[in-house]
Amino acid sequence: MLSLSGASYQGVFRNPLVDPYLLGVAAGAGLGATLVFTLNRTGSSTWIIDPLPLSAFVGGLLAVFVTYVVGTAFGGQKSASTLVLAGVAVTALATAVQTFVLQRHTDVVRQVYSWILGRLSSATWGDVRLVLPYVIVSSTVLFLHRRLLDIMRVGDDEATALGASVNRVRIVVVIAATLGTSAVVAVSGLIGFVGIIVPHAVRLLAGASYRVIVPLSLLMGASFLIIADIPGRVLQNPSETPIGVVTAFLGAPFFLLLLRTKQGTR
Amino acid sequence: MTSLQFSEVGVRYGRHDALSNFTDTVKPGEWLCLIGPNGAGKSSLLRSVAGLAKHSGEIRVDGSPLRMRSSKRRAQLVAYVPQSPVLPDDMTAREYVVLGRNPFISHFGSETKHDWSIVDDVLKRLDLTDFSHRAVGTLSGGEKQRVVIARAIAQEAPILLLDEPTSALDIGHQQQALELVDQLRQEHGLTVVSAMHDLTLAGLYSDRLCLLHQGYRVVSGTAAEVLRQETLAEFYGVSARVHHAEDGTVVVIPYRQGSSGN
Numbered sequence: 001m002l003s004l005s006g007a008s009y010q011g012v013f014r015n016p017l018v019d020p021y022l023l024g025v026a027a028g029a030g031l032g033a034t035l036v037f038t039l040n041r042t043g044s045s046t047w048i049i050d051p052l053p054l055s056a057f058v059g060g061l062l063a064v065f066v067t068y069v070v071g072t073a074f075g076g077q078k079s080a081s082t083l084v085l086a087g088v089a090v091t092a093l094a095t096a097v098q099t100f101v102l103q104r105h106t107d108v109v110r111q112v113y114s115w116i117l118g119r120l121s122s123a124t125w126g127d128v129r130l131v132l133p134y135v136i137v138s139s140t141v142l143f144l145h146r147r148l149l150d151i152m153r154v155g156d157d158e159a160t161a162l163g164a165s166v167n168r169v170r171i172v173v174v175i176a177a178t179l180g181t182s183a184v185v186a187v188s189g190l191i192g193f194v195g196i197i198v199p200h201a202v203r204l205l206a207g208a209s210y211r212v213i214v215p216l217s218l219l220m221g222a223s224f225l226i227i228a229d230i231p232g233r234v235l236q237n238p239s240e241t242p243i244g245v246v247t248a249f250l251g252a253p254f255f256l257l258l259l260r261t262k263q264g265t266r
Numbered sequence: 267m268t269s270l271q272f273s274e275v276g277v278r279y280g281r282h283d284a285l286s287n288f289t290d291t292v293k294p295g296e297w298l299c300l301i302g303p304n305g306a307g308k309s310s311l312l313r314s315v316a317g318l319a320k321h322s323g324e325i326r327v328d329g330s331p332l333r334m335r336s337s338k339r340r341a342q343l344v345a346y347v348p349q350s351p352v353l354p355d356d357m358t359a360r361e362y363v364v365l366g367r368n369p370f371i372s373h374f375g376s377e378t379k380h381d382w383s384i385v386d387d388v389l390k391r392l393d394l395t396d397f398s399h400r401a402v403g404t405l406s407g408g409e410k411q412r413v414v415i416a417r418a419i420a421q422e423a424p425i426l427l428l429d430e431p432t433s434a435l436d437i438g439h440q441q442q443a444l445e446l447v448d449q450l451r452q453e454h455g456l457t458v459v460s461a462m463h464d465l466t467l468a469g470l471y472s473d474r475l476c477l478l479h480q481g482y483r484v485v486s487g488t489a490a491e492v493l494r495q496e497t498l499a500e501f502y503g504v505s506a507r508v509h510h511a512e513d514g515t516v517v518v519i520p521y522r523q524g525s526s527g528n
Contacts, residue, residue, distance in 0.1 A: 144374040151365050155352040161316045162421070163341030163369040211376075 024090030028063025029056035029182040031094040034101055056182035057134075063090050064178055138180030145173050149210035267294030267455040268343070268424035270315070274323035277310040284310040286481045288323070297451060297458040299472035301465060301492070303502050306478040308461035309349065312427045315459070316346035327425065341369035345418035349429040349461075351410075355403025359394055359413050360385060362402050366420035388420045392446065408439035415443065419450060426451070428460035432467065440464070444471045465518040469493055477501060489516040 032055035070086040148169050151159045156166045270292040277285040285307035292298045300308040314321035315332070317340050325332045327343050335343070345366070353362065367381040389398050392412050397405060402413055411431070418426060428447065432440040448471055451458050462468040468475060469489030476486040479501045485492055493516045495508050509517040 147371070147376055148373075150357075150361065151368055153352075153354040153357065154362075154365060157313075157318050158346075158348060158352060160318055160337060161341065161344075161346040161348075162365060163336075163338035165337060 024063035024067045024087045024094060025060040025178055025181050027091040027094040027098075029060035029178075031063075031098045031101075032056045032059025032182070034098045035059075057179055058182075059094070060178045060182035061175065063094060064174060066090050068174075134179055134183030138176045138183070141172065141176035142180070145169060145176075146210045146213075149173070153210075268328050268457050269294045270425055270457055270459065271326040271329070272311075272323070273326070275311070275314060275325060276322040277307070277314050277319045278322070279310075279319075283481050284319075285314070285321075285478075288478075288483050290476060290483065290486065292457055292459060294457055295451070295455050296474065297448070297460070297472040299468040299475050300459065300461045300478060301463075301468050301475055302478035302484075305480070307481040308478055309429055310481075311478070312346065312429050312459065312461055315344055315425070315427055316340075317344075318346075338369045341421065341423070343423050344425045344427060345421040345423040346427045347414055347418050347429065347431055349433065351414045353402045353410055353414070356401050358399050359402055359405070359416075360389065360398040362413055363389060363394075363416045363420050366417040369421060369423075384422070385420050388416050392416045392419070407434055408436075408442065411435060411439065411443055412446070415446065415450075419454075424455070424457060426456045426458045428458065430461055430463065433463060440467060447471075465493055465498075466516070469516045469518075490514075493518055 036055045067087045067090045070089070148164060151162060151164045152166065152169060154162075159166050272288050272290045275285065275288040276283065284305075288307075288311060290298075300311060302308055310319055313319040315325055317332075317337060332340060332343070364377055364381060364385045367377055367384065370381065371377060386395075386398070389395050392415065394409070394412055394416055397409060397413070402410060405413065411434070415431070426447070431447070432443050435443060444467060447458060447460075450456060458472075460468075460472070469492075472489075474486060475489055475492040477484040477492055477497065484501060485497065490510065493508055495506065498504050498506050498508070498518065504520060505523055506518050506520045509519055511517060
């Protein structure tokens, strides 16, 4: 799901460097979820919908909105690095607030901390049931937009001239991708870089059309996570290395490599 | 064939009027070429037809106002080739050309066999079949230009707008691209409106020239009527001689003030 969202974000922002993690969505969602952990976790059973994915969604949407506004206000739409920088700033802010909230509620620190790093072992089928509706809605919407994501690649003007409603597509895709990201983050924690490694790997293997990238990202993302989970479980047996650590370990160098090649082609 | 009428069309960016009070009728099957110095409003006029610039006044296609149309319907009527098109480097030519079919595909639909057969047909007609699975980033300037024109043709719109279609091309490819447009115009009965900087080429290929200056329409007519030494000096500030060749071609030759040697 993270990979799928990552691919979609890259499409609508026409920027190969964005992923849910870097845009601040994940951090925003994390903040939203943390607030629920600290304030509301006890009373959640009385809610009809579990507030965790919901608040994560609101947090994530807020974060991507701020990132986008800040990023475009200073850099114009064409600048790749300003958007990433804005995402970093939003992430830092959200993380800072999260830390502050946690400090005030030391009783849940352990719980939240292990959640932040991301783990699959403590995920249960109950969690799957919890996020499934969000994931299905989000994936369906993104799947339906994959042809339009191809059109977005020629730029706003030409896409409009081709009869596409550029702004509507962008808003719908961002909301859908954020919904998916937030739901997943709410359950499995912040697993970084999956959203950027996987779509690019798919691109290298299968070409650049979003028709192919969107479905393959979903599949490869899932496979990648399972594979990344293996060292996570083996390295420190019997305790578990959080999967977020593993993916970040692989993802950070990959990201730098990508940044380098992108500058090289300019 | 389709006509295009402008009545008192204006385009304004902020407080700056890019185009004022433009009234003209492009006849069905006609090739109108907009000329004028940089910033004269040529691009603004084309962008207003393509639905990319808000405009005042009215633009009509075959008598019915364009502004009433949805963006899809408009794209079925008007194909637009921008001055510097964005070509995603890693997209194949075939994937790129099929984007032109968007106006005929429902929001969540996908391309039908019919769409792909039109794309393959257009690629074949433009001698691009060999490139259809090449990434557009690897094509040369002339090939890229043909791919962009192919996308516009795949749109099957009766009106074709070209913004500086040849500015990035060498003289041979310029001629090739314009010949291609003219040939497609004849075959499909397209109505063409283009903006061009090369006055000789503009006169050579279009039926009619229209000179714009600072957003206003100055004069319109055949190459011989519009391309006159005094007119060019006044609106372009250029020292150029206009030579009328025996076959009727109007050639604009710039010269240097000190070395005219007449």
